[in-house]
Amino acid sequence: MRDVIVVGAGGAGLSAAIAAAERGAEVLVVAKTFPTQSQTCMAQGGINAVLKQNGDSINAHIEDTLKSGAGLAEPEIVKYVCEEAKNVIEWLDSIGTPFTRKKDEIAQRRLGGASKPRACYAQDFTGLKILHTLYDRALKLDIEFLTERFLLNVILDHNGETAGITVLNKTSGEVEQILGKCVVLATGGFAKVYGKFSTNSHQATGDGIGAALRAGCKISNMEFVQFHPTALYSSSVLISEAARGAGAKLINQKGERFVDELATRDEVARAIFKEMENGNEVFLDLTHLGEEFIEQNLPQERRLAVIYEKQDPIKTPLKIKPAAHYTMGGIDVDLRMRTSIKGLYAAGECADAKLHGANRLGGNSLLEVCALGRKAGLEAADEASAKEFPKNRQYEITKRDSAFIKALFTLPNKIDFVKKREFLGKILYSNAGVFRSESGLKGVLAELRQTQKELSFMGLKDRSLRYNTELFEFIEFGNMIEITEALLVGAINRTESRGSHFRVDFPDRNDRSFLAHSVIWKNDEGVICAEYRRVKEST
Amino acid sequence: MKIRIRRYHPSFEPKVKLFEYEGEGSTLLEMLENIKTKDRTLTFNKGCRSGICGCCAVKVNGKEVLACTYEPKENDLVEPLSFSENIRDLVCSASHIETLLKRARAFLEKPSNKKQDEENEKTIRKQTECILCSSCHSSCPVYEVNKNFLGPFALTRSYRYVADIREEEKREKIEAVLKDGIWDCTLCGNCTEVCPQGIDPKNDILMLQGYAGRFGFQNPNLSSFGSFGLDF
Incomplete structure (x- = not known):
């Protein structure tokens, strides 16, 4: 029995756990993988904060964030996060984060969409170094970890409040019940629904959003998916924006340039996608930057391009494509990171705190995981201190989940879910990706609903309970199907273009109808319901 | 391309067995994924695919590598890491x-x-x-x-x-x-x-x-x- 259970051990989860523990709460961190394997380690660019007022200002950071969010970032949360940013950097510095320095000051660089250089960084390892420092801090505080546990469901008490979670012990294959007063979901995003067309880790399958949706939570703005313009063509491994910032050119196979390389991510992604639709191939040309520069600034990218694409960026332009990179939507939370269920919080990419709106600004996601992860941890600790433990008994859902896992092994193996998953990624990329239209989206939705019906014919070939990776991937696939439905419904209903969401049949922004968050939940019969909530007026 | 994989399951007999597989992939991880489409029981970890999350380290011909950045060669011998508890096949406890x-x-x-x-x-x-x-x-x-x-x-x-x-x-x-x-x-x-x-x-x-x-x-x-x- 714990005061606060944090699910997920990336930047948001660790920040929440540390904050809650420092507040005096008994904390348990439960995670699908070992903490430092979380996707936070893949963040390269930086973490935004206005450290000094010389030339830059918190207001400018707020303005940039709101502008990028295209009307859907809520001014109140944006203001909170931008004002908190300096504290976050000072806190990260105080626990040992090795930021890159200029003399004795933390260095800052300019990322796309920022009016000033305000991203603090640690070479191209910003996420890695922050994540590992947070982990070290959590060990110092003696925070307890339970890893290799796959989140299945949120347990609700008879009064509808959070009582804990059910997890699959990956090693034993057993379902376990973990009870606590409050739960913070920090389980990451879901861009991996785009399969091979995503820059994300294999683990980014939106398990926490699926669990929240099943528990009755509202989720919001699921249609907003950021596509990174330059992922390697065959592997979708990311080539950092730093390349274009340094002068890399985008060309087609005829050697023609077709877009301003320094335009926003969504504009560049659309221009590249259009070239590809016209039958062209697109390349990122770094050859003129020279070996020394590439070795200094993009050594990882060079190595990966050589391994995956058999192309050395020093000698030849790299074949690229846009790929799904970040999901702005997620579990609907308020300013205190509370979901619509009492005692249940969410933070980080799995949550929609309305900080990014319709498109996220580079450098704001690491800021979000730290600032709002801490917020969630503090809020959960405070709520827990004034609350009784849930009754220590076996909850109905734990029995149901155990039965469910057993039942999965009895399903007939008529349809291969791995092939279905691959197909889904492909049609999502073509029809619910950079460009969208009603007919394309509805086609994918029909296919998705068909797949939903077929799930009970997709049995497992691996019959072992012990560390059954096919089983994990099958449950992940179930979560992906569940939340992709929300993505598609959101994208179909939003008959306008805004931020990362571009409808070829409705190419204009329509504030009269859609200056609003799309909110989705499941009713008692499991049917998807949707409504719009107007953005609050700036005060 | 052919590779050999030392597999382990505590409740199978024998617990440890060397398997030979045909597969393809630019990296060892891609090759393992390719093999897994045919043999779903093959167990390994995968994460960032770009050498930064650290979940896919294995031994190849006795030397530690990350599966996601290692280019497989004909007849490679792939084994789990040493000195940490082997859970199943190439997966070890962390x-x-x-x-x-x-x-x-x-x-x-x-x-x-x-x-x-x-x-x-x-x-x-x-x-x-x-x-x-x-x-x-x-x-x-x-x-x-x-x-x-x-x-x-x-x-x-x-x-x-x-x-x-x-x-x-x-x-x-x-x-x-x-x-x-x-x-x-x-x-x-x-x-x-x-x-x-x-x-x-x-x-x-x-x-x-x-x-x-x-x-x-x-x-x-x-x-x-x-x-x-x-x-x-």
């Missing part, structure tokens, strides 16, 4: 990481009033690129004789905080790595050779020994040689 880091007290113990500057950051830049993949741990021969050895990644991380200007309690950090720690390393350099991030734990251990000397701690192994020790 629980030793937390235990070792805690014992080494590899975190900022007490912040000093000093600000980190450019020079100090550069001193620990390489060490803070560690991805905790356990390759070094698996390559370390000390574990053959001493299961309690703190090992390369935990000692590198200890050094990373000892050398950090923001750490006030350097002596306490050193005290934590004396037993089953800095003096037990044979300085063979395996760890340095296999590190996918180019970190040099061997050198970090030597640096820690230097700090220990400055705090008046002696290598206990020397005292058995009579006149080399201080106790004679």
Whole structure:
């Protein structure tokens, strides 16, 4: 029995756990993988904060964030996060984060969409170094970890409040019940629904959003998916924006340039996608930057391009494509990171705190995981201190989940879910990706609903309970199907273009109808319901 | 292309068996995924696919690599890491990481009033690129004789905080790595050779020994040689 259970051990989860523990709460961190394997380690660019007022200002950071969010970032949360940013950097510095320095000051660089250089960084390892420092801090505080546990469901008490979670012990294959007063979901995003067309880790399958949706939570703005313009063509491994910032050119196979390389991510992604639709191939040309520069600034990218694409960026332009990179939507939370269920919080990419709106600004996601992860941890600790433990008994859902896992092994193996998953990624990329239209989206939705019906014919070939990776991937696939439905419904209903969401049949922004968050939940019969909530007026 | 994989399942007989597979892929991880489309029971971990999350380290022909950045060759022998509990096939437990880091007290113990500057950051830049993949741990021969050895990644991380200007309690950090720690390393350099991030734990251990000397701690192994020790 714990005061606060944090699910997920990336930047948001660790920040929440540390904050809650420092507040005096008994904390348990439960995670699908070992903490430092979380996707936070893949963040390269930086973490935004206005450290000094010389030339830059918190207001400018707020303005940039709101502008990028295209009307859907809520001014109140944006203001909170931008004002908190300096504290976050000072806190990260105080626990040992090795930021890159200029003399004795933390260095800052300019990322796309920022009016000033305000991203603090640690070479191209910003996420890695922050994540590992947070982990070290959590060990110092003696925070307890339970890893290799796959989140299945949120347990609700008879009064509808959070009582804990059910997890699959990956090693034993057993379902376990973990009870606590409050739960913070920090389980990451879901861009991996785009399969091979995503820059994300294999683990980014939106398990926490699926669990929240099943528990009755509202989720919001699921249609907003950021596509990174330059992922390697065959592997979708990311080539950092730093390349274009340094002068890399985008060309087609005829050697023609077709877009301003320094335009926003969504504009560049659309221009590249259009070239590809016209039958062209697109390349990122770094050859003129020279070996020394590439070795200094993009050594990882060079190595990966050589391994995956058999192309050395020093000698030849790299074949690229846009790929799904970040999901702005997620579990609907308020300013205190509370979901619509009492005692249940969410933070980080799995949550929609309305900080990014319709498109996220580079450098704001690491800021979000730290600032709002801490917020969630503090809020959960405070709520827990004034609350009784849930009754220590076996909850109905734990029995149901155990039965469910057993039942999965009895399903007939008529349809291969791995092939279905691959197909889904492909049609999502073509029809619910950079460009969208009603007919394309509805086609994918029909296919998705068909797949939903077929799930009970997709049995497992691996019959072992012990560390059954096919089983994990099958449950992940179930979560992906569940939340992709929300993505598609959101994208179909939003008959306008805004931020990362571009409808070829409705190419204009329509504030009269859609200056609003799309909110989705499941009713008692499991049917998807949707409504719009107007953005609050700036005060 | 053909590769061999040493597979393990605790409730199968025999528990360990060598399998041969045909498959393809630019990286070993892609090849494992390709093989898994045909044999769903093959068990391995996969994460970032770009060499930064550290979940897919395995041994190939006896040497530790990250599956996602290693280019497979004909007839390669793929095995799980050594010295951590093998769970199934190529998957090993990572629980030793937390235990070792805690014992080494590899975190900022007490912040000093000093600000980190450019020079100090550069001193620990390489060490803070560690991805905790356990390759070094698996390559370390000390574990053959001493299961309690703190090992390369935990000692590198200890050094990373000892050398950090923001750490006030350097002596306490050193005290934590004396037993089953800095003096037990044979300085063979395996760890340095296999590190996918180019970190040099061997050198970090030597640096820690230097700090220990400055705090008046002696290598206990020397005292058995009579006149080399201080106790004679």
